[in-house]
Amino acid sequence: PDWQEGEWLDPAYRSADLPEEMTDLLKWTRAFATWAVPGHFTLPGVHSLNDGMLFITSVASTFSRGMLIAPAPRANGDGWDIWGRMDIESDPLYQEEANLDFAFVYIPYSADRLIGGHVRGTDGAVLQGKGTYTMKRVSTGEYELQIPQKTGEDGMLLLQATGRHRINGRESEASSRDFFSYEETSPGVFRIQSRYYQSEDSFPLEDSDFYLAWVDFRTPLAPPGSIPLPDPPAIAQQPQPVVVQEGEPASFSVSATGEGTLAYQWQREGEDLAGAQTSILTLSSTTASDGGSYRVLVSNEGGVTTSAAANLTVHTPPVITSQPVGVDLSSGDLLRLSVTATGTGPFSYQWQFNQTPLSTQTAATLEIAAVSLGEAGQYRVMVTSPGGTVTSASAVVTVQPIQVANPPAILTHPASQSLAPGVTLELKVTATGEGPLH
Numbered sequence: 001p002d003w004q005e006g007e008w009l010d011p012a013y014r015s016a017d018l019p020e021e022m023t024d025l026l027k028w029t030r031a032f033a034t035w036a037v038p039g040h041f042t043l044p045g046v047h048s049l050n051d052g053m054l055f056i057t058s059v060a061s062t063f064s065r066g067m068l069i070a071p072a073p074r075a076n077g078d079g080w081d082i083w084g085r086m087d088i089e090s091d092p093l094y095q096e097e098a099n100l101d102f103a104f105v106y107i108p109y110s111a112d113r114l115i116g117g118h119v120r121g122t123d124g125a126v127l128q129g130k131g132t133y134t135m136k137r138v139s140t141g142e143y144e145l146q147i148p149q150k151t152g153e154d155g156m157l158l159l160q161a162t163g164r165h166r167i168n169g170r171e172s173e174a175s176s177r178d179f180f181s182y183e184e185t186s187p188g189v190f191r192i193q194s195r196y197y198q199s200e201d202s203f204p205l206e207d208s209d210f211y212l213a214w215v216d217f218r219t220p221l222a223p224p225g226s227i228p229l230p231d232p233p234a235i236a237q238q239p240q241p242v243v244v245q246e247g248e249p250a251s252f253s254v255s256a257t258g259e260g261t262l263a264y265q266w267q268r269e270g271e272d273l274a275g276a277q278t279s280i281l282t283l284s285s286t287t288a289s290d291g292g293s294y295r296v297l298v299s300n301e302g303g304v305t306t307s308a309a310a311n312l313t314v315h316t317p318p319v320i321t322s323q324p325v326g327v328d329l330s331s332g333d334l335l336r337l338s339v340t341a342t343g344t345g346p347f348s349y350q351w352q353f354n355q356t357p358l359s360t361q362t363a364a365t366l367e368i369a370a371v372s373l374g375e376a377g378q379y380r381v382m383v384t385s386p387g388g389t390v391t392s393a394s395a396v397v398t399v400q401p402i403q404v405a406n407p408p409a410i411l412t413h414p415a416s417q418s419l420a421p422g423v424t425l426e427l428k429v430t431a432t433g434e435g436p437l438h
Helices: none
Strands: 027-028 039-041 052-058 067-073 079-089 089-098 101-110 116-119 126-130 134-139 142-146 155-162 179-185 189-195 212-217 235-238 242-245 252-254 256-257 263-268 280-283 293-301 303-307 310-315 321-322 327-330 333-337 340-342 348-353 367-370 379-386 389-390 395-399 409-412 430-432
Touching: 052 067, 052 079, 052 116, 052 155, 052 212, 067 155, 155 179, 155 189, 189 212, 242 252, 252 310, 327 333, 333 395
Parallel strands: 242 310, 327 395
Antiparallel strands: 027 039, 039 079, 052 101, 067 079, 079 089, 116 126, 116 212, 134 142, 142 189, 155 212, 179 189, 235 256, 252 280, 263 293, 293 303, 293 310, 321 340, 333 367, 348 379, 379 389, 379 395, 409 430
């Protein structure tokens, strides 16, 4: 609607059952909207509390600053009060009243396959609505919505502030000043927040009544009284997780019920798999790259239902990338051998000495603090993972005995001497032996 002219901005883009004259729907009770005297918006034959929801947004193009417009249903159900606001230099808190061009959509509670309703902000209670979902108030201005078998990949939320509040000490109540946002915190669980503009750096949370409607990308709403479409398919048995060894086949299946012919489209990580369009998905020979999350979209004329995701785990066999290396040691030295492997973990290790398991050596590194002559021989390790077992090459360890040197021999002993006082004493010895003598 064009608020100044009281006409449709573009008559071609309006519902056929709406009146030709915009003034039959919207009346500004004064030339300019105020908190005390808002616009009054009605739809023919519609009770604003019991029959449906009005979603509205400003489309004014004559202002360079921000604009807000919000409806609030009248207590007697006779339409909605509408207030417009704009952010101006003298009042940057979106409190300045304004008449604004706007676009709107009305969704009746009787719409086919509606998921949504009118929520009370103070406690999260659903005042009017339809569809299967749960809503609860978590804290001030925060709400948690759960929609079974729906995720953010399937659709989005349409949110509209529709409460009333008193501002700046005025006696009259204006429509909600709040704006809404949401985030999917886990599949099918949405955290909704209601905030208002307090300053450029402050957007406090605030309770506010609101409308919500689920907009499904694959299952559209249908007007009440239209030729009913069948319900979307129902998943009777979800795909189950599969664990295989690399090279083995893997198979997922789904069981669904519904009217008409059911169509299937399997997806991996949310992407369609070419040619995977039956109730059973089979991978003939799996590789590590096949691992991931699989689901199936089941559809009929009534819409699309998405199955739960099931993971495919492909265990790859361990591969030794660094073999143990043989060493030459002396008796009493530290013996240390190690192995490195890749593949699907976790890994376990079992070292062997001359093909006999060593019960205490079950790590990637074998250590013997003081090797003995009897521990010379061949060492290898068996590496086991969910993908299988592999045996390393043998490492040959040699251990030499410690060579003990013969003691030195004295050839000439020091000679006894008799000296006068003050004479220097000099003693000499001659010895032979291995290595330097000290």
